Amino acid sequence: MEQVKKGDTVQIHYRGRLEDGTVFDSSEGRQPLEFEVGSGQVIPGFDTGVTGMEPGEKKTIHIPAVEAYGPRHEHMIMEFPRDRFPADITPEEGMTLNMSDGQGQVIPVVITEVKDDVVLLDANHQLAGKDLIFDLELVSINGQGKSKIIMP
Template structure:
């Protein structure tokens, strides 16, 4: 049977969980995820997890945070003056916002704490610093053809 290798385009059903079992994403009820293995379209640990799988195979992989979204970076957590928020916006923990830097680049932030004078914003990826668990099922190796041996 053909095994997944770097450069293959694959279709995978997945169920992503944190190590405590909390689901953060799943392809259930949707089309399988299609991507090129090693093409930088998914996190490194996901690429590594599907490499070597065969069509129809199911497995569970644990991906350490360094092969996922990296470590939590303290410099991505910042204090923002509360009086600089729009008057009609009430800062609340968990609220997701979009900010822009001096160059006009937009990036998402989440409010993690609200104090009297400042609001603490976290620009880290929500899964940074977390080990991830994926249940994988390889559905297809796109363009895969049966091996034909000519006499």
């Protein structure tokens, strides 16, 4: 039977959870996730985890933080002056906002604390620093991700 290898486009159902059992994402009720293995479309540990699977196979993989969204970085937590918030936004802990880096790049941030004069914003990915567990079911292998042109 065919096994997943780098360059294959695959369809896979998944359920992602944290070590405490909290589910953070799932394809349940949706189309399976489709991606090209080894292309950087998914986190490195996910690519590694599906490699070698066969259609119909189910398995659980454990991905350490370093192969997922990396470690948390303290330098990605910043203070933002409260008086620089738009008048129509009342900052609240847990609120997610999008900031611009001045070069057109949008960076999602989460408000972690609201003080009298500043608001603490965390630009770390919400799953940074966390080990992840994925329950996988390989639906299909659709061959090489890149089309080949055959000249007559």
